[in-house]
Amino acid sequence: MSGSQRVTLKPGDTIGILGGGQLGRMLALAAARLGLKCQVFSPDPDSPAFDVVQNATCAEYADVEALELFAADVDVITYEFENVPAATAMVLAARRPVLPSHRILETVQDRLIEKDFVTDLGIGTAAYADVRSVQTLREAVKIIGLPAVIKTRRFGYDGKGQAIIREGDDLDQVWDDLGTKAAILEAFVPFEREISVIAARGADGSVESFDVTENEHRDHILKYSRVPAAIPDTLAAQARTMAETIATALDYVGVLAVEMFVVPGPNGPTLLVNEIAPRVHNSGHWTLDGASISQFEQHIRAVAGWPLGKPVRHSAVTMTNLIGDDILDYERWLTVPGATVHLYGKGAPRPGRKMGHVTEVHVTETKGRD
Ligand code: AMP
Numbered sequence: 001m002s003g004s005q006r007v008t009l010k011p012g013d014t015i016g017i018l019g020g021g022q023l024g025r026m027l028a029l030a031a032a033r034l035g036l037k038c039q040v041f042s043p044d045p046d047s048p049a050f051d052v053v054q055n056a057t058c059a060e061y062a063d064v065e066a067l068e069l070f071a072a073d074v075d076v077i078t079y080e081f082e083n084v085p086a087a088t089a090m091v092l093a094a095r096r097p098v099l100p101s102h103r104i105l106e107t108v109q110d111r112l113i114e115k116d117f118v119t120d121l122g123i124g125t126a127a128y129a130d131v132r133s134v135q136t137l138r139e140a141v142k143i144i145g146l147p148a149v150i151k152t153r154r155f156g157y158d159g160k161g162q163a164i165i166r167e168g169d170d171l172d173q174v175w176d177d178l179g180t181k182a183a184i185l186e187a188f189v190p191f192e193r194e195i196s197v198i199a200a201r202g203a204d205g206s207v208e209s210f211d212v213t214e215n216e217h218r219d220h221i222l223k224y225s226r227v228p229a230a231i232p233d234t235l236a237a238q239a240r241t242m243a244e245t246i247a248t249a250l251d252y253v254g255v256l257a258v259e260m261f262v263v264p265g266p267n268g269p270t271l272l273v274n275e276i277a278p279r280v281h282n283s284g285h286w287t288l289d290g291a292s293i294s295q296f297e298q299h300i301r302a303v304a305g306w307p308l309g310k311p312v313r314h315s316a317v318t319m320t321n322l323i324g325d326d327i328l329d330y331e332r333w334l335t336v337p338g339a340t341v342h343l344y345g346k347g348a349p350r351p352g353r354k355m356g357h358v359t360e361v362h363v364t365e366t367k368g369r370d
Helices: 022-033 048-052 064-073 086-093 103-108 111-120 134-144 171-178 233-249 295-304 324-334
Strands: 014-018 037-042 055-058 076-079 128-131 148-152 162-165 183-187 193-201 207-209 213-218 221-227 254-263 270-277 316-323 339-343 354-362
Touching: 014 022, 014 064, 014 086, 014 295, 022 037, 022 048, 022 295, 037 048, 037 064, 048 055, 055 064, 064 086, 076 295, 086 103, 103 111, 103 270, 111 128, 111 183, 111 270, 128 134, 134 148, 134 171, 134 183, 148 171, 162 171, 193 233, 193 295, 207 233, 233 254, 233 270, 254 295, 316 324, 324 339, 324 354
Parallel strands: 014 037, 014 076, 037 055
Antiparallel strands: 128 183, 148 162, 148 183, 193 207, 193 213, 193 254, 213 221, 221 316, 254 270, 316 354, 339 354
């Protein structure tokens, strides 16, 4: 099978997953429920996803021989993190279909290209400027104003590779601390809340999105997701349309997350897109227990070439991440009414390490008719 052919898997076929973290683990569990097998590729021998699959490849992403053997063992390949090295994706895509297409990574791995792409779709983002030196940073500050946020173009996550610049800050120092030659400066957005949309696009071009989720971060790491988001219905509909437009414009196959800011304004709140994650996303974990089909199953269906589900949310949900030592509280969580505990099987808790999550469903009872 060449890399470009359309795939339709049969039960019993194998999906290759690049990356062995909790997202890979939950993808593999969802695949198993549909009678599909997964083989996980990860350089880390302690990968949580290895625990739930029969076949695993523990090798570096640059190990071409291991990649070739992996590709030979699977029917289609997907990934659970966006920083898949371009060379890895090329080797695999020449041998098996890679979904979502590895070409998407060029857009979403680079904040400048991503922002240009979103802007070209007529979708709003924070004002931004390309920054390549301390001189261009000074010029950008004049145009964008302060406060502003400087971000490395590549490899930033959970607040890493970014800093807020305030009036009076030493720009030479800011630039040295960032330690890159490729950054963007963004206007600081005085947002009222942060939301995200988890959308799926099937191989046939059909699109489905989940209800909008509201997200609360602590120390730049997602702590709580709540659904439904406390925003007007019209704004929620707009957010979903934006995410679906982005998925279609990328010719995407699989699940993606679009993070947005809700910004107050004289004519009511408006939306700005912050970031696209080309994968299942932490803010979609509530779907495991709060909807008829989870984000993980939706992604597996898409890459298998199967019809997407039409997910029905059956309750209001709060998702709480268990970060670092939060996991020590798992026994208490097990006794909370309406709570479902998900532990990722990782080793020692470290500050900032995502160890598990809890979903709490808050069902409003609807009485049956007499
Ligand atoms: P990011 O890595 O772009 O997802 O940013 C991480 C977090 O930093 C976001 O979830 C926001 O809370 C905050 N943030 C990022 N960009 C901005 C911005 N332009 N204005 C205000 N807050 C921001």
